[in-house]
Amino acid sequence: MSPRPASGWTVARAVAWRSIHNFLSNPAFLAPGILFPLFFFVSFAGGLSAIGDVPGFGFPSGYTAFQFVFVLLQSAAFGGVFTGFGIARDFETGFARRYLLAASSRGGIVAGYTLAALARAAITWAVLTAVALVAGMQVDGGGLDVFGLYALAVAVNLAATMWAAGVAMRVRSIQGGPLMQFPVFLVLFLAPVYVPLDLLSGWIHTVASVNPATALLESGRGFISGQPELVALAFGCGLALAALFALWARGGLRRAEAAG
């Protein structure tokens, strides 16, 4: 009697476990994901705190909380990008091809990587939040607001993972790393990173006004200050991006399957 094929969930759990084990047991994979957001947080919140005194800034929870939201969403996005690096590495070493041969549900492979990306981001968020609170970050939002903030981060992580997975499965080499990383970096930094949207002017205001990352950032900052705004737009953008990039990732999986 032939063994029963594994379900998609079983495949996802196995892929996730291996990916999580890989980055937890190798400091070279774990450290950048944790240290980079911490470094950005320290640099921005520490080095730019005077920006909070600029006329018209007026963010009620202070500059540390203002920057925390950016770094939280950035770490969510880069949790996905770093997982994309892992997928590319699996293709380079041939391990991903073994996945494709062994898994009855290939969608489960992508789901597994997605779970690993979320676990990776969650570890970073825990460290980042602890450091921010120790540094005296003011959180004026209630429990539901804080939940909303982290839910936004989950949506960003999901979208970034799908984007990076789509690239990784098309390029199937770590040389595709800049292609995974640079657009994410670009979109994040073309949002109101240092000051609210109202204080931006010129071309960057125009670009930031149509950048979906702006809605995510402004909504996240609304949550942490206890004055939620643009909630529907932010979740709409986050989930729409995740859905769009899920299609991109599915296309990448088809390409990888076709490549054999």
Add this chain to the structure above:
Amino acid sequence: MSGGARTQVGQLARRSVLRTLRQPAQIAPALVFPLFLLAVNTGGLKDATNLPGFPTDSYLTFALAVPFMQGALFSVMNSGTDLARDIETGFLNRLALTPLRGAALLSGLLAGSVVLGLIQAATYLAVGLIAGADLAAGAGGALVIVALSVTITVAFGTIGLFAALRTGSGEAVQGLFPLFFVVLFLSSMALPLDLLQTEWFHDIAAANPVSYLLGAFRSLLIEGWELDELALGFGIALAILAIGMVAASSALRTRLVRT
């Protein structure tokens, strides 16, 4: 310098320059990435000029100093990665069989950094001025900016050579990038030292040599000819260059003995 040494340096310099110019993947990020950050930071931090005590009403002029430093960071990566590749492919071992002198090898390898430094400095300055930055020191100041930029680029390049000779691995050299990025960010990169309110950050930035290298560029862009700040900037750059060369020479001797 004797004729033989001149020939040795010349041959290696030619190779280093050609290798740099033939790799757009080395040149393009070193030009595009700093200019992208300049554009984003200038747009995002424009209102910082409204802070009492900010030295200029143009954030672009203030921020224009930063690409020169970021460009120098790329020099660490490029010079180090090139040498690491020579070590990994065995080219350095073959050079060791020739009468080549260590100092000639290191000087020749830095020629690529000099060329890259010139291209970077001219591009950053031209783009900055076209975008509307001020240059208080005038045309002479532009030449000094280019000279300072090339000096810093070469000085940082020696650190890349040292890292390559110590580790023999391109991947290890690439791993230095985040470290240098941290050093750049923990300086007066975004705001003047006087306006850094967070005490520990101010203390770190005040002790960070990068703040004074940035200060030398800014003196020419914002104030004009401030000889103290220029002397400090060139002094720090030359000190890094001297320390880097001594460290790289020592690492080269160790590596050649090992091989």
